[in-house]
Each structure stands twice: as structure tokens, then as C-alpha cells.
Amino acid sequence: MKARTLLCGLALCTLGAVAQTEVSPYVPGATVEGVTYYLPRTALRLVVVAEKQVYTPGEFSKYADRYLRLSQINQEPYTKWSIKSIDMVPYGVPDPQKVYSIQLKKRTVAPLVSLTSEGILLSINTDGEEEPLPAVPKGNDAPKRLNPRDYMNQEILSAGSNAKIAELTAEEIYDIRDSRTALIKGEADNMPKDGTQLKLMLDQLTMQETALTQLFKGTVDTSTEVFTIELTPAEFTDRMVLFRFSEKLGVVDNDDLSGEPVYLSLKNMNTLPQPVVDEKAAKKKGKMEEGVYYNVPERVAVSVFNASREFCKGEFPMGQFGHVEILSNVLFDKKTTTQVTFYPSNGAIKQLTDNGEEN
Numbered sequence: 001m002k003a004r005t006l007l008c009g010l011a012l013c014t015l016g017a018v019a020q021t022e023v024s025p026y027v028p029g030a031t032v033e034g035v036t037y038y039l040p041r042t043a044l045r046l047v048v049v050a051e052k053q054v055y056t057p058g059e060f061s062k063y064a065d066r067y068l069r070l071s072q073i074n075q076e077p078y079t080k081w082s083i084k085s086i087d088m089v090p091y092g093v094p095d096p097q098k099v100y101s102i103q104l105k106k107r108t109v110a111p112l113v114s115l116t117s118e119g120i121l122l123s124i125n126t127d128g129e130e131e132p133l134p135a136v137p138k139g140n141d142a143p144k145r146l147n148p149r150d151y152m153n154q155e156i157l158s159a160g161s162n163a164k165i166a167e168l169t170a171e172e173i174y175d176i177r178d179s180r181t182a183l184i185k186g187e188a189d190n191m192p193k194d195g196t197q198l199k200l201m202l203d204q205l206t207m208q209e210t211a212l213t214q215l216f217k218g219t220v221d222t223s224t225e226v227f228t229i230e231l232t233p234a235e236f237t238d239r240m241v242l243f244r245f246s247e248k249l250g251v252v253d254n255d256d257l258s259g260e261p262v263y264l265s266l267k268n269m270n271t272l273p274q275p276v277v278d279e280k281a282a283k284k285k286g287k288m289e290e291g292v293y294y295n296v297p298e299r300v301a302v303s304v305f306n307a308s309r310e311f312c313k314g315e316f317p318m319g320q321f322g323h324v325e326i327l328s329n330v331l332f333d334k335k336t337t338t339q340v341t342f343y344p345s346n347g348a349i350k351q352l353t354d355n356g357e358e359n
Contacts, residue, residue, distance in 0.1 A: 034101035035113055037121040039295050039347040040092030041232050042318035046242070046304065047087045047136055048227040050250055053080045054142070057218045060166040064216040067170035073217060081250040083262075084224065086304050086311035090318070091133055092345040093232055094118050098324065100293050116344050124292065124332070126339040126353075136228055142221035146211035166215070173212050180205045227251050231264075233300075233318065239263040242304060262306045269299040269315065272322055291326035292340070295347030298322040319346040327352075 057075045064070040102113060114128030115121060122128030148169075149157070156172065159165040182188040183201060192198040229243060244252045244259030252259040297317035304311045331338040331354065341350040 034103040035115075036099060036101045036119065037113065037115055038094035038096075038119045039098035039100075039293060039319060039324065040120045040344060041095040041320040042090050042297065042316060042346050043093045043230060043232040044302065044316075045089050045091060045133060046229040046231075046312075047089075048229065048243075048251065049084045049086075049137065049139075050225050050227065050245075051082050051084050052223050052225060052250065053082075054078075054221045054223075055080075055218060056221070058215045060162065060169065060215045061218055063163065063166040063170075067166060068173065068213070068216050070216055079248060081245070081247050083245060083311065086262075088302065088304065088312050088314055089133055090316045090345050091131070092116070092120050092319065092343075092347070094120055095320065098293070098295075098347075102292075120344050121292075121294070121342055121347070122344055123341040124339065125337055126341060128341060128344075131344055137226055139225040140223055142223040145219055145221070146207065146214070148211045148215050151208045151211045169212050169215060173209055176205050176209045176212075180209075225250065232320070233266050234320065236266045236268050236300070236321075238265055238267075240265070245306070260306055262304065262311070265301075265303045265305070267301040267303075268321065269301055271299040272296065291329045292332070293324055293326055294342060294349055295319040296323045296325050297346040297348050317343070317346045317348060319348075 055074065055078050057077060058064070058073070060067075061073050061075045064073040112125050113121070114123040114126075116130050122130065152169065153172065156165055156168045159168055179188065180202060183191070183198065183205075192201055227243075231242075240263060241254050241261045242264040243262050244254055244256055245262055246252050246256075246259040249258060297319045298321035299315055300318045300321060301313070301315050303313040327340065327349075331340075337355045339351075339353040339355065342348065343350050
């Protein structure tokens with residue numbers, strides 16, 4: 001998606017000294033004639049794909065062992081949930097503590113600024129593109145069941161009791177198996193003309209057997225559901241309950257103890273040096289306070305896990321952890337056409353190009 005682009009001003013310089021674009025912290029009611037932008041916090045979107053299995057006993061499940069020699073057939077319905085996958089994607093959200101304004105003043109060269117639709121700084125003096133989040137996958141419904149009665153002959157349908165219907169259905173299943181075996185061995189009375197016809201006949205027999213056998217074995221309807229969790233980390237943690245998951249109920253509330261906890265851990269990778277107090281550097285930085293603010297994010301190791309497995313992990317630079325630095329406003333005066341792009345997910349500099357003095 002194309003980012004929203006704002007043209008902040010025109011070259012208005014007639015003096016001998018070059019005036020510079022001023023960038024300052026945003027003050028509601030006091031900052032005027034400027035374009036306000038945010039630096040981002042890094043949020044996480046987690047997509048949980050869960051599988052749901054619903055078992056329904058067969059109508060003739062109590063006859064399964066007697067007629068088909070199927071033992072240990074469950075005669076009670078149940079529902080079972082399981083987590084198939086968890087995917088994690090970082091993205092940027094505006095940080096209300098890091099909001100600044102590029103002020104438009106006379107005799108300054110105001111840059112072309114690109115912002116996201118939420119006002120996060122994307123680029124200066126070049127086009128910026130937002131980073132759209134991947135589409136969330138859709139859940140899948142359980143496939144439609146076969147109707148066993150569509151495959152029953154007249155004799156079965158006319159039987160007077162469930163026991164008799166079960167007996168005749170079992171006999172039909174054995175006949176179907178015998179017919180399939182005869183086709184495979186080439187001993188059937190009416191053999192197919194070619195391999196394609198043979199496959200069609202075998203597929204039809206398999207469908208008939210499946211439909212009738214489910215009256216004894218029962219059915220398992222399998223579907224998938226997708227849950228989306230979005231959060232913006234504020235501190236590091238070894239384990240925080242992200243959500244709870246129950247084999248019987250699926251995703252449940254964090255305070256529902258029927259579910260097993262699924263945890264999130266956030267570990268500081270300590271990739272940035274600790275700030276050093278230097279009076280000279282502080283004075284120099286004070287003179288640069290009118291530059292463009294950007295994040296120097298800390299790298300964070302993220303993991304999602306429960307007591308038995310790790311579902312996903314990754315390392316991401318996060319804008320809320322780290323430092324804020326400043327690009328000197330000298331880079332954006334009339335003598336230069338500095339181009340800068342930023343990562344919208346964390347506010348760090350992606351690319352900086354200094355094209356030097358313009359003619």
C-alpha cells in the first residue's frame with residue numbers, strides 16, 4: 001500500500017546564510033505550521049491456527065465388534081482441540097511518547113515527508129512504502145459427510161430393527177470388499193475397459209464402504225479456526241501468559257484455569273552499548289535538537305511456548321527498547337538533498353543517501 005505523502009514546504013531562501021528546517025517535540029496548542037509525525041513502538045501480531053476434531057459415535061457402534069470385528073470403538077462423543085501453528089509478525093504502532101513536528105518557517109527548505117496512514121515517519125525526500133501485514137489465513141470448515149442411507153439397498157432400508165439393519169449393512173460392507181478385491185485381481189464378472197474406468201469403479205466402492213462403515217466406527221469432523229492476538233510489549237519477561245488453551249474448549253481466557261497456559265518470553269539481546277554521560281557530547285547534541293528524531297531499537301528475542309513445545313521464535317528490533325537519536329538539520333538545508341527511509345515497524349534508519357550540494 002502506498003504511503004501517505006505530504007509536501008511540507010518550498011525552497012524559500014534569499015539570505016546569504018542558509019536557514020534550516022526545524023524539527024521539535026510536538027506541543028498541543030503550541031506547535032503551529034508544521035507536520036506532526038510519530039516514531040513507532042513495535043507491536044506483535046500472533047496468528048494461532050487451531051484444529052478442532054468432533055467425534056460422533058456411529059448409529060451401530062455397539063454392533064461394531066459383533067459384525068465387523070472392530071474393537072475399542074468409542075461410544076461417547078467428544079471434542080478435541082490442538083494447536084497446529086503460531087506465526088508471529090512485528091509491525092509498528094504510533095508511540096504517543098515520541099511525537100514530533102517538522103515546523104514550516106520562512107526562508108527554510110522543508111523536505112518531502114512520507115508518513116504511514118497512522119502518522120509514523122516513513123521517509124524524507126523520497127517516496128516511502130508501508131509494509132502491509134500478511135493476510136490472516138481463513139479457517140476451514142469440516143468436509144461434508146457422506147450420507148450412509150444413500151448407499152443402502154432396499155433390503156437394508158426395509159429391515160424392521162436396528163440390529164437387523166446393522167447385520168445387513170455389515171454384509172453389504174463385506175460384499176463391497178469382495179467386489180473391490182475381484183476388480184484388483186482381474187476376476188470380476190464385468191471388468192473395466194481401461195485403467196481410468198478401473199479407478200472410477202474402485203473409488204466408488206471405497207466411497208460406499210466409507211459411508212456404511214461410519215455407521216459402526218463413527219465420524220470425526222475436522223475443522224480449523226484462526227485466532228489473532230495483538231500486543232505491544234512494554235517490558236522484558238521470561239514468561240508471560242499469552243493465552244490459555246484447552247483440549248476440550250480451544251482458546252480460553254487467561255484466567256480460565258481449564259486451559260493450559262501458552263507463554264510469551266521477551267529477552268533483551270543487549271546489542272546496543274550503554275549510554276555514556278559525556279558533557280561535551282551532551283552539549284553537541286543540544287545544538288542538534290532541531291534535527292529529525294529516529295529510533296535506535298534494541299534487538300529482542302521473542303519466543304512463544306508451553307510446557308511441552310516451542311511454537312515459534314524470532315529476533316526483532318523493537319522501537320520501544322533502545323534510544324532516540326537525531327539526524328542533524330544540516331542534512332536538510334538548501335545545500336543538500338539528503339534522502340532517508342525508515343523502518344515503519346521500529347523507527348530505525350533503513351537507508352540514508354546524501355546527494356551533496358545542489359546546483
